[in-house]
Amino acid sequence: MYAPHPGYPPPPYMMLQQPPPYYHSGYKRRSGCGSCCRCFCCFICCLLVLLMILGILLAYLYMIYDPKIPTYKVEGMEVKALDIQPDFSVNSELLITVKAENPNKKIGFIYGTDSSVMVSYSDTTLCSGNLPSFHQEHRNTTLIQVNLKGKANLGQGLQQTLMENQKDKKIPLAVHVKVPVRIQLGSLRLKELTVVVTCSLVVDNVLPNAPISIVSSDTSVKFRM
Numbered sequence: 001m002y003a004p005h006p007g008y009p010p011p012p013y014m015m016l017q018q019p020p021p022y023y024h025s026g027y028k029r030r031s032g033c034g035s036c037c038r039c040f041c042c043f044i045c046c047l048l049v050l051l052m053i054l055g056i057l058l059a060y061l062y063m064i065y066d067p068k069i070p071t072y073k074v075e076g077m078e079v080k081a082l083d084i085q086p087d088f089s090v091n092s093e094l095l096i097t098v099k100a101e102n103p104n105k106k107i108g109f110i111y112g113t114d115s116s117v118m119v120s121y122s123d124t125t126l127c128s129g130n131l132p133s134f135h136q137e138h139r140n141t142t143l144i145q146v147n148l149k150g151k152a153n154l155g156q157g158l159q160q161t162l163m164e165n166q167k168d169k170k171i172p173l174a175v176h177v178k179v180p181v182r183i184q185l186g187s188l189r190l191k192e193l194t195v196v197v198t199c200s201l202v203v204d205n206v207l208p209n210a211p212i213s214i215v216s217s218d219t220s221v222k223f224r225m
Contacts, residue, residue, distance in 0.1 A: 068103045072197045075099040089153045092126045098144045109136045112180035120174045169204040194224040
């Protein structure tokens with residue numbers, strides 16, 4: 001084998017036999033993508049932990065307070081005035097008694113001032129009024145009397161139907177109640193929500209100053225945030 005003399009460059013054919021430098025095309029290190037994936041995984045893990053803690057907290061509160069929906073019922077009604085005019089309009093004044101029952105052991109309710117109560121016949125509002133604001137403690141039953149006044153135009157056909165219902169002693173009425181309520185857990189007051197109560201009644205008469213019997217009653221309660 002040829003050995004080059006010290007101090008002289010190697011022959012050309014030996015230089016050509018040297019392997020070319022290693023080059024890998026198409027490979028790039030993607031450090032940014034890996035960092036984004038790690039951040040996203042950490043975010044998902046933290047979110048799952050927070051949801052788990054929130055679920056445990058809600059389950060604990062549910063076990064401690066055992067929440068129940070309050071019940072509402074129209075307990076009685078009194079017609080103070082119901083004057084039908086020749087133009088088929090009617091002036092009415094009613095006094096209704098609403099029964100609000102809170103069955104909860106540790107939950108109270110605070111009823112606000114911006115409320116409304118309406119009594120309608122065949123989708124025509126006869127009279128309206130407002131509930132008084134009050135604080136209902138736990139395991140409490142409250143009777144609320146609401147005075148309602150109003151004037152409505154029944155028309156000839158609706159007036160005739162009302163007189164026929166009066167003869168049959170089956171007059172369908174609807175009581176609509178909308179009231180803002182805050183739920184109180186001990187000293188903590190939660191965000192205000194709106195309670196909407198619709199009570200469909202059938203009474204035996206609407207004669208002024210006469211005793212009225214409620215033949216049937218059906219109540220529905222909805223909550224709005």
